Amino acid sequence: MGLLKRGRIFILVVFLLPVLTLSSATASMPRVYWADNNADTINRIQSDGSDFQVILTTQTALMGLDIDANAGKMYWSDNGASWDSSARGRVCRSNLDGSNVEVLYTTALPQQDGSGDCLFQIAINSNTGHIYFTEKRGYTDDRIARMNLDGTDVVTIMTDADLESALEVDPSGNRLYFTSSSGAMCTPKIERCNLDGANRQVVVEAYAYSISLDLENQLIYGADWFDGHIFKVGFDGTDLTNINGADSPRDVQRFGDKLYYNDLRQEHSGPNQGIFSRLIQSDLDGSNAVVLYEVNRYEAPAGPIQIVVIPEPATLSLLAVGAVALLKRKRKSCGIRRRRK
Numbered sequence: 001m002g003l004l005k006r007g008r009i010f011i012l013v014v015f016l017l018p019v020l021t022l023s024s025a026t027a028s029m030p031r032v033y034w035a036d037n038n039a040d041t042i043n044r045i046q047s048d049g050s051d052f053q054v055i056l057t058t059q060t061a062l063m064g065l066d067i068d069a070n071a072g073k074m075y076w077s078d079n080g081a082s083w084d085s086s087a088r089g090r091v092c093r094s095n096l097d098g099s100n101v102e103v104l105y106t107t108a109l110p111q112q113d114g115s116g117d118c119l120f121q122i123a124i125n126s127n128t129g130h131i132y133f134t135e136k137r138g139y140t141d142d143r144i145a146r147m148n149l150d151g152t153d154v155v156t157i158m159t160d161a162d163l164e165s166a167l168e169v170d171p172s173g174n175r176l177y178f179t180s181s182s183g184a185m186c187t188p189k190i191e192r193c194n195l196d197g198a199n200r201q202v203v204v205e206a207y208a209y210s211i212s213l214d215l216e217n218q219l220i221y222g223a224d225w226f227d228g229h230i231f232k233v234g235f236d237g238t239d240l241t242n243i244n245g246a247d248s249p250r251d252v253q254r255f256g257d258k259l260y261y262n263d264l265r266q267e268h269s270g271p272n273q274g275i276f277s278r279l280i281q282s283d284l285d286g287s288n289a290v291v292l293y294e295v296n297r298y299e300a301p302a303g304p305i306q307i308v309v310i311p312e313p314a315t316l317s318l319l320a321v322g323a324v325a326l327l328k329r330k331r332k333s334c335g336i337r338r339r340r341k
Helices: 003-027 315-340
Strands: 031-036 041-046 053-057 064-068 073-078 090-095 102-106 117-125 130-137 141-148 155-159 163-170 175-182 187-194 201-204 210-214 219-224 229-234 241-243 252-255 258-267 274-283 290-296 304-310
Touching: 031 064, 041 290, 064 117, 064 130, 064 304, 073 117, 090 117, 130 163, 141 163, 163 187, 163 210, 175 210, 210 252, 219 252, 219 258, 252 304, 258 304, 274 304
Parallel strands: 117 163
Antiparallel strands: 031 041, 031 304, 041 053, 064 073, 073 090, 090 102, 117 130, 130 141, 141 155, 163 175, 175 187, 187 201, 210 219, 219 229, 229 241, 252 258, 258 274, 274 290
């Protein structure tokens, strides 16, 4: 190999060393996405609170969010203004940067005067290629439905007037987890069923606006908006445990050894009056809470409602991998030329 070519490779390697180091550190840092029900935006931030970005703006009444990280796609549900008869609930998807927006599903009626259709939370099962969603039709004929990831072949899984908003899928256990309330006292429950709606079972009587699944440890995490706490419970309904550290949470996600949840803290007196919408990271027991994002709703609209945490590799990491692959190809081609000589 000539001195000039060796010099080029040396320069390339020297250039890549800091990139590889930086990309390794960045790629290991999860990124937090959330749907903001007040600002009507989908946002993201690094798990250390840096690099806040507004990804896209949606219709009003943004309710659900989920991500297929392997496919690089983000899915959400929104409904539009309840007084707008032309608005329809939608399930949409886009790339993770908000580009290439597609409307996959539209409700038949607007959510108007308490007699229309309204979409709530969604759940992606990338193993089977399905989106599951909760739809309140006329606010009495609620259902959980399923469709393909491209919006085709909509199938009703379950119809029940007692269904609530929360919905999650266990792709390994082939089960859906959802919330409901029934009876004269509107007893709140977390339930589960097979992916086709069969074998419906009550897991535990507990209220949760949203739930998330810890598949590794067979745990359900719930955000209790009314009583102001986060809790966890086993898949079998045992060991219901309240976790301190939240005022009015709407969603909670476990990622690694951390919890991520949203919160609404109110200060009615003193110099720092306001209603503060916050995104918080804590240890699994609720300790060592750190505010990653905070907005005073007296000053700007903000209301985080659904959270998704994913391990997202940085662009620099992809560039570094591509550069290393290019370097290997150059070495191979040099070896071939030497043998030919």
